[in-house]
Amino acid sequence: MSFAWPWQYSFPPFFTLQPNGETRQKQLSAWCALALAYSQRHRLPAMTVREAQDSPLFANHRLQRKLPLESIQVVLEELRKNGNLEWLDKNKTSFLIMWRRPEEWGKLIYQWVSKNGLTNSVFTLYELVSGDDTENEEFHGLDEAMLLRALQALQQEHKAEIITLDDGRGVKFF
């Protein structure tokens, strides 16, 4: 199924940062929603800002419009404020879009853990996301970067602890 672009994507003004405050808010919301949907659908890995400029997400070739660099940065900042983006370096050249926030992933994982009475057990990371038991879960197949962030979020809430096992890392749930 091809990705369903929102109507804004074909609307030229979408690619100009609007000066009117109210209009801009709506515009930015639409951009954030699009970025998250696109990131989820295409399983976007970490990206550089340069790559983002050329990505179909921000450049609509058919319309001959692309979101200018400064505006892309405004969108990225908005995503970050919402907890959906993390800068991977100090210079803000690479970032990761998290269409689902780590806390939300953590919640889903913990729900599965407690539903199945698996608190106080230890899992390898592999088991969690690639094991047969979790095949039907949303977090199945989650990439390691996101998984770790999710578990770290749980760790903050004292619901889990990331541990080192013989052949890698694992997690214990409380």
Place this chain on the structure above:
Amino acid sequence: MDRFSWTSGLLELGETLVVQQRGVRLYDGEEKVKFDSGVLLLSTHRLLWRDQKNHEYCIAVPLSQVVFIEEQAAGIGKSAKIVVHLHPASSNKEPGPFQSSKYSYIKLSFKEHGQIEFYRRLSEEMTQRRWESMPTGQTIQVNKDPQAGRIRAVGIVGIERKLEEKRKETDKNISEAFEDLSKLMEKAKEMVELSKSIANKIKEKQGDITEDETIRFKSYLLSMGIANPVTRETYGSGTQYHMQLAKQLAGILQTPLEERGGIMSLTEVYCLVNRARGLELLSPEDLVNACKMLESLKLPLRLRIFDSGVMVIELQSHNEEEMVASALETVSEKGSLTADEFAKLVGMSVLLAKERLLLAEKMGHLCRDDSVEGLRFYPNLFLTQS
């Protein structure tokens, strides 16, 4: 060149060297003479030239013989020169290299430059005339003519000398007269300063000074050409003139405004009004000040200033916000419009068309598409479409 005398080149007592320059060639009028490479020296009393190769070869002319000097700029292949115009030689002049000359001037050619400084110093010496106040004493060598320094009042020489003295007197008188003038100018400056400070005081202490005094002072100032301190008014408190002008404008602009859809840019108004006046044109400043009073005087027009700074005159009955609603319709019909396109469609000036579109954007009815293709306005679907 016949004014020069042979000299030892030594300075006399009381005579000081001012400046010297190498590489100078002398000309007798327009003709080159054999004095082609020497050091030119200027002292407080004389102009000397000494041959660079043979230092004993030295000639001089008293500065008192100089009538005036001119600069001659350098040309292609020609050095810069100073032209020195001289009085006829006095009969008791010491012998020199030339007995006679058909020219009354000589030229100093600066082959190694230095003419600017030399000219400056020579002019200074000519102005200061120090040789008059510093009598030169005897040189170490015996003077050839022991009576050379004494003034003789007989014969042609005497007449010449008398003429010279008269000229000096006249010169002195003129200088003194100018001295008075410069003193007068000093005084005038003081007076202007004084009146300026009074003007300031009036401005500051408007309440303390009586009406009468103020009027008196103002009339003094006026007679001295200093503008009335109470001149340009600030917004709101217009002068009589501006009030009258505002009323006039209301009369003149009513019809043109109606013809143009109730709104005109201030520049259009300026042109229209001045064209109508012909003579006694309005300054932009006066126009703006008069327009600022339109609303407070309850006249049927008003001045409006947009966010961008653009100033327009509108009929009171004109409602730009309503016009915005119709602008939105127009843009929606066409999908999108640039300011140019909109102006053409509606029959407005591009400036006013743009202002209307910007106002519509500000009100949230339109949004913009800014690209290399230009600035276009679209209906604001961000707000209307879910």
